[in-house]
Amino acid sequence: MKKIFLGSVALMALAASAQAADLPRKAYTKAPAPTPVYNWTGFYLSGGGGYGMWAADQQTTGTGFGLLPIRTGGRGFFGTVGGGYDWQLSPSLIAGVFADAQFGNIKGTIDFYDGYSGASSQNKVSYAAGGRLGYLVAPNVLTYVSAGYSHTDFAAANFIASGGAVSGYTLPKQSLDGWFIGGGVENSLNAFVLTAAPNWFLKTDYRIAEYGRGNTSVAYLGAPSSYYLSFKPYVQTVSTSLVYRFNSGAPAYAASAYVPPAPPVRWTGFYLSGGGGYGLWTADNEPSYSGGTYQTQRTSGRGYFGTVGGGYDWQFKPLWVAGVFADAQFGGMKGSVYTYPEGYYGTTTNKTNYAVGGRLGYLIAPNVLTYVNVGYSHADFSATDLNYYSGTSGSYSIAKRSLDGWFLGGGTENSLNLFGISTPGWFMKTEYRVAEYGKDTKPVLSGGAPYPTWYGTFKPYVQTISTSLVYRFNSGQ
Numbered sequence: 307m308k309k310i311f312l313g314s315v316a317l318m319a320l321a322a323s324a325q326a327a328d329l330p331r332k333a334y335t336k337a338p339a340p341t342p343v344y345n346w347t348g349f350y351l352s353g354g355g356g357y358g359m360w361a362a363d364q365q366t367t368g369t370g371f372g373l374l375p376i377r378t379g380g381r382g383f384f385g386t387v388g389g390g391y392d393w394q395l396s397p398s399l400i401a402g403v404f405a406d407a408q409f410g411n412i413k414g415t416i417d418f419y420d421g422y423s424g425a426s427s428q429n430k431v432s433y434a435a436g437g438r439l440g441y442l443v444a445p446n447v448l449t450y451v452s453a454g455y456s457h458t459d460f461a462a463a464n465f466i467a468s469g470g471a472v473s474g475y476t477l478p479k480q481s482l483d484g485w486f487i488g489g490g491v492e493n494s495l496n497a498f499v500l501t502a503a504p505n506w507f508l509k510t511d512y513r514i515a516e517y518g519r520g521n522t523s524v525a526y527l528g529a530p531s532s533y534y535l536s537f538k539p540y541v542q543t544v545s546t547s548l549v550y551r552f553n554s555g556a557p558a559y560a561a562s563a564y565v566p567p568a569p570p571v572r573w574t575g576f577y578l579s580g581g582g583g584y585g586l587w588t589a590d591n592e593p594s595y596s597g598g599t600y601q602t603q604r605t606s607g608r609g610y611f612g613t614v615g616g617g618y619d620w621q622f623k624p625l626w627v628a629g630v631f632a633d634a635q636f637g638g639m640k641g642s643v644y645t646y647p648e649g650y651y652g653t654t655t656n657k658t659n660y661a662v663g664g665r666l667g668y669l670i671a672p673n674v675l676t677y678v679n680v681g682y683s684h685a686d687f688s689a690t691d692l693n694y695y696s697g698t699s700g701s702y703s704i705a706k707r708s709l710d711g712w713f714l715g716g717g718t719e720n721s722l723n724l725f726g727i728s729t730p731g732w733f734m735k736t737e738y739r740v741a742e743y744g745k746d747t748k749p750v751l752s753g754g755a756p757y758p759t760w761y762g763t764f765k766p767y768v769q770t771i772s773t774s775l776v777y778r779f780n781s782g783q
Contacts, residue, residue, distance in 0.1 A: 346394040346448070348553025352509060355385045356545025357740065358412050359586045359769050360429050361606035361641065366418055366524075368533040374693060376651050377642040379588035379606020380414020380429060381767060386545050400440040400448055408432045408543065414588065415604035416477060417644075418465045418524060418535065423473045424603050425463035429541060432458040432515070434486055443720050444671030446494035456486045456515045458541065465524075466601060476525045477535055484517030489736070491718050492549065493670050507549040510716075512738060512771050514584065515541045540608055542586045542769060544738050573621040573675065575780025579633070579735060580614045583772025587656055590745075591644040592763040607641020607656060613772050619667075627667040627675055635659040635770065643690045643704065645750055645762040650702060652690035656768060659741070660684045661713055673721040683713040683741045685768060692750070703751045704762055715739030719776060733776040741768045 358381070365375040388406025395401055412429040436454015443449055460482070465475040490511035494504075519538040523530050585608065592602045615633025622628055639656040663681015670676055687709070692702040717737030722729045745765040749756035 345553055346392050346400050346442075346551075348551060349389065349391050350507075350549050350551045350553075351387075351389045352406070352547040352549040353385075353387045354509075354545055354547030355383065355410075356408075356511075356543055357381075357383055357769075358408075358410075358429075358541060358543035359588055359606070359767070360412055360414060360539050360541040361586050361588070361608045362414075362416075362537055362539040363519075364416065364538070365536045366533055367536065368531075374651055376417060376644075377606050377608075377640075378415050378417055379586070379604055379641070380412050380427070381588045381604075381769075382410060382412040382428075384408045384410025384412060384432075384543070384545075386547060388547075398442045400442065400450070401437070402440075403435075403437050404452075405433070405435040407434075408545075412541070414606070415602075416460075416463050416535070416537070417603060418473075418475055418477070418533070423465040423467055423475060424601055425465040425477065427463040427477070428461045429539070430459055430461050432456060432541065434513075434515075436486065440492075443674050444493075447671050447674055448492045449489070449718070449720070450492070451487075451489040452511075452513070453487045454485065456484050456517070458482050458484070458515070458517055458539070460537075460539070474527050475531070475533075476528075477522060478525065480520045480522055480537060482517040482520050482539065484515055486513050486515035488513035491676070493676075505551050507551060508546070509549050510544070510546045512544050513542070514771075515543075517541070540586070542584075542771075544769075544771075572780055573619050573627045573669075573778075575778060576616065576618050577733075577776050577778045578614075578616045579774040579776040580612075581735075581772055581774030582610065582612045583635075583770050584608075584610050585635075585637075585639050585656075585768060585770035587639055587641060587766050587768040589641075589643075589764050589766040592765075593645045594759075594761045594763070596759045603644040605642040605644055607639045607654070609637060609639040609655075611635045611637025611639065611659075611770070611772075613774060615774075625669045627669065627677070629665050629667075630663070631665065631679075632660075632662045634661075635772075639768070643692075643762070643764065645692060645702075645704065645760075650692040650694060650750075652692040652704065654690045654704075654707075655688045656685060656766070657688055658686045659768065659770075661739075661741075663713065667719075671720075673723065675719045676716070677719070678714075678716040679737075679739075680714050681712065683711050683743070685709050685711070685741070685743055685766065687764070687766070701753050702757065703754075704748050705751065707746050707748065707764060709743040709746050709766065711741055711743030713739050713741035731778050733778060734773065735776050736773045737771070739770050739772075741770075743767070 390404025392402035438452035440450030460480040463477040492509040524533040617631025619629035665679035667677030687707040719735040750760040
């Protein structure tokens with residue numbers, strides 16, 4: 307739980323601020339405009355940190371056989387540095403190019419012989435170069451999408467046999483090329499009433515990267531063997547960085563050139579939401595058999611989902627909003643389950659997630675809310691039919707798993723009026739969330755009955771990103 311909390315604390319920077327001076331009660335219906343930033347054109351540097359997960363489709367092949375395809379994974383923290391150049395194409399549109407790097411330890415498991423030999427591997431370094439296109443939802447608040455090229459390195463791995471002995475097999479370092487797509491929000495620190503930092507900005511960035519399939523020769527005692535490991539990773543990250551802009555003192559557009567959107571009268575009231583997203587999960591699988599405990603493998607899953615929800619917000623100060631909510635995710639984040647002995651794997655799907663919680667937000671513009679949220683979460687993973695490592699179907703299975711846990715996340719919500727569309731009541735919300743669930747131990751079933759002394763322990767972590775349309779019943783002018 308401590309790791310997940312630390313990994314997501316960067317999101318809290320979106321809502322952290324110095325205390326604003328109290329304003330008259332009548333200002334509750336319309337937050338004051340932030341100090342405008344007139345010029346986004348120029349160079350910038352950035353540095354920060356974040357949390358991420360990877361899910362890899364892998365398969366071991368060799369002379370005369372191919373083993374069961376499985377999905378392994380990892381999770382962990384990283385630091386990031388970067389820089390770029392932006393052009394302000396119009397009072398509201400920004401385009402830019404950038405390059406950055408991530409250094410850390412997104413640690414997981416690579417499996418060589420489907421349960422017989424596993425190894426720890428870290429996604430230590432990733433580099434990216436690309437472009438972004440953004441829209442100024444306020445003079446000092448930029449929301450953007452990004453895309454481009456990415457390169458990643460996975461550390462060399464030494465495989466350990468299921469009983470803990472050194473197997474003699476090793477996998478060299480893997481270097482893979484691919485592409486990424488993402489998006490985020492960047493705002494001046496003036497949005498948090500820190501007027502003494504005119505050149506400093508804060509950026510929160512989400513990214514999903516897909517890499518090409520590596521087919522690497524596995525070595526035995528330092529010499530090439532007849533085995534190859536096919537490995538195709540997907541890496542999902544969220545990060546928060548401080549940005550220093552060298553151009554913020556010279557106006558490119560007069561303040562009158564920017565026409566702010568009409569803000570909602572108030573944020574207090576009920577709302578409903580619906581949308582969709584993409585997510586990854588990783589799970590620590592710890593099997594036991596005949597009283598013995600075998601090495602833990604980290605498996606994973608990924609996929610899309612739909613989401614519906616609703617809640618109630620209170621605007622309790624001119625710039626602060628608090629609320630309660632409930633929502634549900636329905637989809638197919640499909641992945642692998644591992645249960646030794648004899649290399650048994652199966653497929654499970656994270657089909658449903660339910661959450662109830664609260665959120666606390668700060669209005670960085672009258673119509674733009676940035677927030678953090680936390681609460682209770684429940685997840686369901688489908689029943690699993692277990693197969694032998696060579697693909698042979700058996701009579702073994704694991705029942706459906708229903709797990710309770712907690713989540714921590716954050717996001718941004720804004721009125722659709724900011725795009726020049728007159729849609730009273732309609733908002734758009736983009737939210738990141740990471741959930742940790744309790745450890746679940748279930749007996750392996752044989753023909754539907756528990757198999758004596760054979761159990762599988764499963765502890766999942768789920769990371770999602772979603773975008774939803776929101777209808778507020780209180781937003782009429």
